[in-house]
Amino acid sequence: MSHLSVNHLLGIKQLTKNDIELILNTAQNFKEVINRPIKKVPSLRDLTVANLFFENSTRTRLSFELAQKRLSADVVNFSASNSSVKKGETLVDTVNNILAMKVDMIVMRHSSAGAPIFLSKKVNAKIINAGDGAHEHPTQALLDAFSIQEKLGDIKGRKIVIVGDILHSRVALSNIFCLQKLGAIVKVCGPLTLIPKYITSLGVEVEPDLRKALEWCDVANMLRIQLERQDIKFFPSLREYTMLYGLNKDILDSLSKKIIVMHPGPINRGVEITSDVADSGQSIILEQVENGVAVRMAVMFLLAGRQG
Amino acid sequence: MQPRILLEKTRFDVTIKRLCHQLIEVHNDFSNTVIIGLQPRGIYLARRIQQELQNILKNKKVHCGELDTTFYRDDFRKKELIPNRTNIDFIIEDKNVVLVDDVLFTGRTIRAGLDAMLAFGRPKDVELMVLVDRRLSRHVPIQAKYVGITIDSISSQNVKVEWKETDGKDKITLLNK
Numbered sequence: 240m241s242h243l244s245v246n247h248l249l250g251i252k253q254l255t256k257n258d259i260e261l262i263l264n265t266a267q268n269f270k271e272v273i274n275r276p277i278k279k280v281p282s283l284r285d286l287t288v289a290n291l292f293f294e295n296s297t298r299t300r301l302s303f304e305l306a307q308k309r310l311s312a313d314v315v316n317f318s319a320s321n322s323s324v325k326k327g328e329t330l331v332d333t334v335n336n337i338l339a340m341k342v343d344m345i346v347m348r349h350s351s352a353g354a355p356i357f358l359s360k361k362v363n364a365k366i367i368n369a370g371d372g373a374h375e376h377p378t379q380a381l382l383d384a385f386s387i388q389e390k391l392g393d394i395k396g397r398k399i400v401i402v403g404d405i406l407h408s409r410v411a412l413s414n415i416f417c418l419q420k421l422g423a424i425v426k427v428c429g430p431l432t433l434i435p436k437y438i439t440s441l442g443v444e445v446e447p448d449l450r451k452a453l454e455w456c457d458v459a460n461m462l463r464i465q466l467e468r469q470d471i472k473f474f475p476s477l478r479e480y481t482m483l484y485g486l487n488k489d490i491l492d493s494l495s496k497k498i499i500v501m502h503p504g505p506i507n508r509g510v511e512i513t514s515d516v517a518d519s520g521q522s523i524i525l526e527q528v529e530n531g532v533a534v535r536m537a538v539m540f541l542l543a544g545r546q547g
Numbered sequence: 548m549q550p551r552i553l554l555e556k557t558r559f560d561v562t563i564k565r566l567c568h569q570l571i572e573v574h575n576d577f578s579n580t581v582i583i584g585l586q587p588r589g590i591y592l593a594r595r596i597q598q599e600l601q602n603i604l605k606n607k608k609v610h611c612g613e614l615d616t617t618f619y620r621d622d623f624r625k626k627e628l629i630p631n632r633t634n635i636d637f638i639i640e641d642k643n644v645v646l647v648d649d650v651l652f653t654g655r656t657i658r659a660g661l662d663a664m665l666a667f668g669r670p671k672d673v674e675l676m677v678l679v680d681r682r683l684s685r686h687v688p689i690q691a692k693y694v695g696i697t698i699d700s701i702s703s704q705n706v707k708v709e710w711k712e713t714d715g716k717d718k719i720t721l722l723n724k
Contacts, residue, residue: 241627268630272618277666280618544624 243541247359247366250375251416259420263385265537266530273309273532283312283543288344289337292369293319293330296348298504298528299369299378303346306535315342330354331361338364344539347371365542373407379503380413382534384421386527387458390499395422400452402428402484403462403511406435406473410503411462415441428452429462429484432473449484453494460501461486461512477510487513491521499523553679553706554696554719562695566676567599569693570645579671580643581610585660586617586631589648591710592678596647610637614646616659633663640668645693649708651677654689679706679719 243258251259272280288307292300300316307314317337328336334345344365347355352374359366370376388394399418405411405427418425419442426444427434434445446452453459464480474480486500500512500522508514517524554562574580577600584593590613597611612635617628646660657675664670678695684702698721700706705722709715 241629265630268615268617268632271633272666275666276668280666281662282618282623540618544628 243545246542246545247355247368248377248538248542249355249359249366249368251377251380251413251420252375254377254417254420256420259381259384259417262381262534262537262541263388265541266381266385266534269309269536269540270530270533272536273529279309279311281311282540283307283310286343286543287313287315287341288346288539289315289317289342290369291317291319291334291337291345291347291349293347293349293354294370296369298531299348299376302528302531303367303369303378303535306532306539309532310536310539312344312539330358334358334362334364338362344543365545367538367542370409372409373412374409375413375416376409376503377413377417378531378535378538379410380417381538382527382531383410383414383460383501383503384417385530385534386501386523387418387423387499389526389530390523391457394418397423397458398426398456399423399458399460400426400428400446400456401460401462402449402452402486404433404464404473405429405438405462406433407465408462410460414460415443426452426455430474430480449486450490453486453490453498456498458499458501459486460503462503463505463507463511481510485509485511485513486516488515488519491516491519497521501527504528548723550723551721552718553698553721555717559717559719562678563595563599566693566695567596567603570596570600570676571603573674574643574645576604576607577609580645581612581637581639582645582647583612583614583635583639583660583664585646585648585656586613586615586633588650588708589646591708591712592649592676593647594712595710596676612637614660614663616656616663619659619662621655621659635667638668639664639670641671643672643674644670645674645676647676649677650679650681650706651675651689651691651694652681652684652706653686655686657689658687678708681706 244255245253290303346367346369348369349371352372354371355366355368368377401411415425426446428446502524506517582593582597584590593611597609600609615631615633617630675691676693677691680691680694680697681700682697703724707720707722709718711717
């Protein structure tokens with residue numbers, strides 16, 4: 240396969256296994272590029288990309304912007320907080336106005352699940368989902384898969400546990416789709432109030448005990464507790480959550496094998512993961528960030544190369 | 548028209564050896580010169596040249612890298628392009644660089660290669676070596692300094708270069724599409 244089967248990156252669900260492998264292989268080439276003395280290639284010099292962030296973001300936005308600049312694209316940034324969205328403009332109107340200024344590709348983060356899919360049907364530009372509500376965050380899943388692959392070789396048959404707030408996490412859903420398509424076995428672990436009711440229908444097992452989950456897995460992906468999305472109390476206290484589901488050095492060292500620890504960021508040090516674990520040799524958190532740029536370059540390069 | 552064999556067996560070997568001796572005439576013991584093969588097919592010629600040079604120069608180390616030009620091409624979006632590996636594990640700053648490709652046709656790959664190479668530093672001098680020069684087909688003003696064979700061909704023809712390492716034999720054939 241030499242091209243993607245999709246015109247937009249709306250979610251991992253829409254991608255085939257071949258698409259994912261093509262993106263990960265291309266990302267390997269870009270990882271080499273971003274480690275060169277001159278980190279820039281001219282591939283997208285004729286394209287303009289708009290980053291539309293209707294929701295806050297530091298890492299993803301910076302990573303996308305760097306990826307665009309490394310590909311020589313022109314970049315315009317938009318954040319909802321200081322725009323006409325506040326004056327009541329609709330999403331389609333906002334985007335159409337931006338497109339009227341001849342923008343070719345849109346990277347969008349929105350608090351409503353499905354917003355990028357809606358937009359892809361309404362406007363004539365390539366859309367990349369940078370996170371939509373609690374739905375999907377495809378580039379995060381791709382960079383997680385890339386980082387695991389880089390550490391462990393093949394992903395097929397590997398055991399991965401996602402720990403924490405699965406209910407509010409778009410990273411969890413995209414990771415489940417992505418890792419399963421690549422042949423990994425995925426479990427989720429967390430307080431049952433934070434595990435979606437129908438998660439088992441995705442072929443994912445629920446393991447409520449953190450120690451058992453860690454003993455089973457090759458990789459633990461620790462998620463942040465998304466207090467900003469929790470409108471009711473899902474567990475009694477953060478302290479209790481940390482005692483039951485926080486990963487500390489004592490647990491990590493007592494395991495029978497060395498597992499890999501991941502975190503999509505931002506980290507709440509001392510809540511889901513302690514500082515000494517986050518900074519330990521088993522953690523690949525910063526590699527994930529580096530790989531994020533390479534993976535996003537690959538996604539934009541492949542989408543831009545697609546005809547039509 | 549039947550495919551025409553342009554070069555094989557002994558004449559192929561002689562051509563490679565001649566190219567190596569031409570290089571040694573200019574670059575002596577290769578202490579300040581490196582070879583860079585262009586992906587995807589130029590790397591086989593580059594490796595062969597490296598091997599042969601090391602034989603002639605009595606196992607003196609000759610640096611040989613691989614360079615992919617995909618991200619620098621001007622036909623991106625006109626056709627599907629898949630990047631290959633780039634591997635240059637030596638410094639090219641102030642070195643003499645010999646760029647190597649199998650077939651020189653329109654010259655566009657070499658143009659992209661020159662751009663791609665500059666991301667690794669500023670060489671002192673750059674030369675081009677090709678196994679087959681399809682003259683009279685150039686789109687950009689690029690000429691090779693070291694040429695295996697020069698042929699006249701039309702754009703509807705293809706030149707196929709086969710290598711012992713990957714195809715089982717050394718052979719250059721002119722094909723009609």
